[in-house]
Amino acid sequence: MLKFTEDKIFTKEQVQELxxxxxWISGQYPDQLYKALMHSSTVLTAWDDTRLVGLIRVLDDTEMLAQIHYVLVHPNYQGQGIAGKMLELIKEKYKDFFYLEVMPAESKNAPFYERHGFHVMEDGVPMQIVQKK
Structure with missing residues (x-):
């Protein structure tokens, strides 16, 4: 039986492996990844006993805007509804915020988010600066 928690009980090695x-290229930077997760507003994890099998990371401003930054599930556990369950838990946590946003890494993932109530932003255009590679 899977367990979901917001307790940041994961190790650097568990996160890197996931x-x-x-x-995901972030796994190539275990020190920075671990530090980023430990300082994130919310990190919801899914566990199969002691194995980290899923993770959602959220950054928020405490009142109005929350941005989902990572949603990932280990390939051996995909297709079991884990990402959807984690997403629903995050939606419940942030239900009183004005905005809960996500920017899927690939457009093929958009239907998954749409099934969970997300909509394409009408006038939004994703933009970023990549500082390091």
């Missing part, structure tokens, strides 16, 4: 399992 991120590398889905080929």
């Amino acid at each position: 991120f590398l399992s889905v080929n």
Whole structure:
């Protein structure tokens, strides 16, 4: 049975293994990734006993805006509804905020978020500066 928690009880190695399992470049920077997660507003994790199998990271301003930054599930656990369950828990936590935003890493993931009530921003254009590679 899976357990979900906001307690930041994960190790640097557990986080790195999860991120590398889905080929996310963040996993190549374990020190920075771990520090970023430990200083994030919310990190919701999914556990199969002692194995970290899913994670959502949220950055928020405490009142109005919350941005979902990571949603990932280990490939061996995908297709079991874990990401959807985590997303619903996050939606409940942030239900009193004006905005809960997500920017899917790939457009093919947009239907997943739409099934959970998200809509494409009408006049929004995602933009970023990549400082390091």
